[in-house]
Amino acid sequence: MLSSCVRPVPTTVRFVDSLICSSSRSFMDLKALLSSLNDFASLSFAESWDNVGLLVEPSPPHTVNTLFLTNDLTEEVMEEGLQKKADLILSYHPPIFRPMKRITWNTWKERLVIQALENRVGIYSPHTAYDAAPQGVNNWLAKGLGACTSRPIHPSKAPNYPTEGNHRVEFNVSHTQALDKVMSAVKGIGDVSVTSFSARFDNEEQTRISLNCTQKALMQVVDFLSQNKQLYQKTEILSLEKPLLLHTGMGRLCTLDESVSLATMIDRIKRHLKLSHIRLALGVGRTLESQVKVVALCAGSGSSVLQGVKADLYLTESLKPLGSSNPPALASQSTGIMGMGHSAWPMDLPSYLPQ
Secondary structure: OOOOOOOOOOOOOEOOOEEEEEOOOOOEEHHHHHHHHHHHOOHHHOOOOOOOEEEEOOOOOOEEOEEEEEOOOOHHHHHHHHHOOOOEEEEOOOOOOOOOOOOOOOOHHHHHHHHHHHOOOEEEEOOHHHHHOOOOHHHHHHHHHOOEEEEOOEEEEOOOOOOOOOEEEEEEEEOOOOHHHHHHHHHOOOOEEEEEEEEEEOOEEEEEEEEEEOHHHHHHHHHHHOOOHHHHOOOEEEEOOOOEEEEEEEOEEEEEEEEEEHHHHHHHHHHHHOOOOOEEEEOOOOOOOOEEEEEEEEEEEOOOOOOOOOOOEEEEEEOOOOOOOOOOOOOOOOOEEEEOOHHHOOOOHHHHOOO
16 A cells, blocks of 8 residues: 555646556655555566566655656656656556666656666656556456456466476375484485475375475485486476466456356446547458447457467457467457557556555
């Protein structure tokens, strides 16, 4: 939760491209504010290719009284932020994406960095972390469809494994073997956690050994077990996966409680996005009266996220070719593809922040 020191307030001033969130009470340390932002939408939710988090940091300590929100940080928006005495700019899209080799006055992105540092203004970008978050952009888009159940198309994984290591090794030790010697040996290997329990195999009482270990420790475990053919031949090695996170991930596949016509769905989406018009590509043989039951949506470009997903309607900002001149392969029987464009993004960005 954001501290009451820095929060959206009823007197928030609203602009076409940006919003000011300032406190009438006090200020908040930058590190504490970043911690609150991460609590709302962990940066670990972001796609691996993305550049998210604190992109420009003034020399510490840095306090934030005014948080400036924008969809895209341009030079015009930066000027506006400086006029409003912003201490931190939260830009949904990262203004710095590719590595910079120099910081000069030659390009507009370099000038943004210079202005930010000279005026002690931090720049933070959540981008796909906010797309994937349970209460993020994709979830917000799904709310405009009507009553439905939804799930992430590409679920996010937890940042860490639930146990020590990413491999599990299991084997049986008969009571005729030196159980104590085996247990002592595997416990002596670093980065290994061991459990054991009684089991019956081939009408013989045995002890089942299960251990979790890192990749490095795995080689030592295998080296030890290979010295005993009877153990090694019946050893199972499993590669563990990080657990999936509930309601978190890229895109949403939404199943409506009741089918509606495409025309009705268009009206709902336009109303939700506060748009007078949207772009629509009708499927072959489909009309505005065709029924929609399943909607696949993706904030931003849905080319990779929607690839191969079956749905009646696809809702996304754009569809770009994936390594070829052809558009992504979507379900051939779909009713249509709806494009929002960047103009569709909600400007009420404080609703994404913890209150």
